[in-house]
Amino acid sequence: MRLENQYDSGMTAKEYSAHSIENAAGDIGRQFLYRHISAYPKEGRLIAIGCGTGLDLAAYKKMGFTHLVGIDPSEKFIAETQTLLGNDSEIRRGTFEEIPYDDDSFDLVTTRFALHYSKDIPKAIKEIGRVLKKDGALVAVISHPLADSLETPDREGNITITLFKGNVPITFPQHTLSDYFSEEFLKDFDIRSLFEYCGTEQDRGVNGLPNALGFVAIKR
Numbered sequence: 001m002r003l004e005n006q007y008d009s010g011m012t013a014k015e016y017s018a019h020s021i022e023n024a025a026g027d028i029g030r031q032f033l034y035r036h037i038s039a040y041p042k043e044g045r046l047i048a049i050g051c052g053t054g055l056d057l058a059a060y061k062k063m064g065f066t067h068l069v070g071i072d073p074s075e076k077f078i079a080e081t082q083t084l085l086g087n088d089s090e091i092r093r094g095t096f097e098e099i100p101y102d103d104d105s106f107d108l109v110t111t112r113f114a115l116h117y118s119k120d121i122p123k124a125i126k127e128i129g130r131v132l133k134k135d136g137a138l139v140a141v142i143s144h145p146l147a148d149s150l151e152t153p154d155r156e157g158n159i160t161i162t163l164f165k166g167n168v169p170i171t172f173p174q175h176t177l178s179d180y181f182s183e184e185f186l187k188d189f190d191i192r193s194l195f196e197y198c199g200t201e202q203d204r205g206v207n208g209l210p211n212a213l214g215f216v217a218i219k220r
């Protein structure tokens with residue numbers, strides 16, 4: 001299975017979209033993202049990578065951001081996002097590993113529950129650093145590597161978990177904390193904020209252990 005195309009299968013996209021909207025209001029991970037992003041100047045250029053169905057981009061538009069870009073590998077999600085955002089935002093196909101924009105294009109890169117799908121975190125981090133301007137911010141929420149370490153990987157190193165009370169099965173590579181916060185990452189970014197929480201979207205609340213990790217990192 002190609003990990004980046006799993007949301008193109010009809011049921012997964014539809015189920016994900018419906019449950020995500022239903023779950024949005026009480027989502028503390030989204031509150032973390034919104035609190036940090038709303039502090040930045042609204043004329044800055046913002047890209048949401050792995051933007052999914054565009055719920056967060058719609059929230060950034062409501063905050064007053066005027067230069068919004070979204071990329072995602074799923075054609076279905078891109079179409080849904082374009083419908084939600086209208087023509088004044090740029091929504092196109094793209095991945096973390098190949099961000100279809102020039103160097104220093106963005107003041108803000110944001111991503112919610114998408115970076116952990118990357119099979120090549122070093123390349124993804126390099127690409128994010130390339131398109132971010134100096135002093136620009138990466139504001140992210142990822143599946144918590146601690147929760148992921150409790151899963152048994154398949155022969156390709158992928159784990160499968162479910163979201164939204166078993167309704168949406170998803171597969172992604174098992175990553176460690178140092179895959180994300182590697183020496184290369186720490187050479188290019190300063191970590192400003194970390195936020196661990198047990199979100200209700202993932203069906204993995206083991207003894208209250210965090211299943212999600214939010215962070216803000218500033219490009220040097």
Ligand SMILES: C[S@@+](CC[C@H](N)C(=O)[O-])C[C@H]1O[C@@H](n2cnc3c(N)ncnc32)[C@H](O)[C@@H]1O
Pocket residue numbers: 003004005007020049050051052053054055071072073074077094095096097111112113114115117118119
């Ligand atoms: C759990 S969904 C999250 C969607 C959206 N950010 C949200 O919070 O609702 C994961 C998203 O990551 C996208 N994705 C998967 N692999 C990716 C990759 N290599 N680069 C960028 N996005 C990817 C999927 O298509 C999907 O839209």
